[in-house]
Amino acid sequence: MRLTSALSTLAIVASLVLPAFAETQAQADARESLIEFNERFNELAASHDAAGLIALYDEDAFWIAPATRPAQGRDGVPRQTITFMSENKGELSHTIEDLFISDDGTQAVMKGVTKAAVESQGFQLEGSYIYVLERENEDGPWQIVLDMFSNYATE
Numbered sequence: 348m349r350l351t352s353a354l355s356t357l358a359i360v361a362s363l364v365l366p367a368f369a370e371t372q373a374q375a376d377a378r379e380s381l382i383e384f385n386e387r388f389n390e391l392a393a394s395h396d397a398a399g400l401i402a403l404y405d406e407d408a409f410w411i412a413p414a415t416r417p418a419q420g421r422d423g424v425p426r427q428t429i430t431f432m433s434e435n436k437g438e439l440s441h442t443i444e445d446l447f448i449s450d451d452g453t454q455a456v457m458k459g460v461t462k463a464a465v466e467s468q469g470f471q472l473e474g475s476y477i478y479v480l481e482r483e484n485e486d487g488p489w490q491i492v493l494d495m496f497s498n499y500a501t502e
Contacts, residue, residue: 373452373485381446381480382457384489389440397433404491405481411495424425425494437465441476452485461496474498 370378384403391399399432404421413415417425434437440462447456457478479493 369405370448371450371452374448374450375406376450377452377455378446381448381457381489382443384480385441385443385457385459390441392432395433396435397426397429400429400433404494408491409493409495411493413497432463432465435465435467437463437468437470439463453482453487455480455486461498463498472498 352382373411379465388400388488391403394468406421407419408421408425409417409419410424411476412424431437441459443459445456445458447458450457455478457476457480459476461472461476462473474497476494476496478495481490481492
């Protein structure tokens with residue numbers, strides 16, 4: 348009798364708790380599209396496609412780096428940095444550590460590790476990044492609306 352009661356209680360608790368951990372279909376679809384977004388970012392970086400990388404940013408995106416004032420607009424710091432990397436045939440890649448996705452799949456936070464190197468300039472760094480991304484609907488393209496990073500030079 349106690350075993351049956353304990354199992355019943357466990358089943359009730361599980362039925363209440365498990366949905367809180369389950370992704371909505373929109374979140375699952377968004378997760379897949381964000382992984383594809385990151386793969387596309389890395390492909391564009393590997394091919395030194397500055398225009399393609401810059402297009403991933405919203406026109407009014409914020410760029411936040413340590414010890415500097417936030418910058419707004421993709422034609423400022425993002426364009427300068429991406430152009431520098433592309434013109435110097437630099438290596439740039441991102442990996443994803445965590446994704447946080449809104450219930451409707453139109454907003455997300457991507458957190459991960461970035462690595463960059465420009466051999467001709469003696470430049471190499473690693474660090475962490477956080478992207479806040481948005482899209483108009485679940486079928487729309489993702490745009491980076493905030494790029495926050497903290498990098499450190501590697502030896």
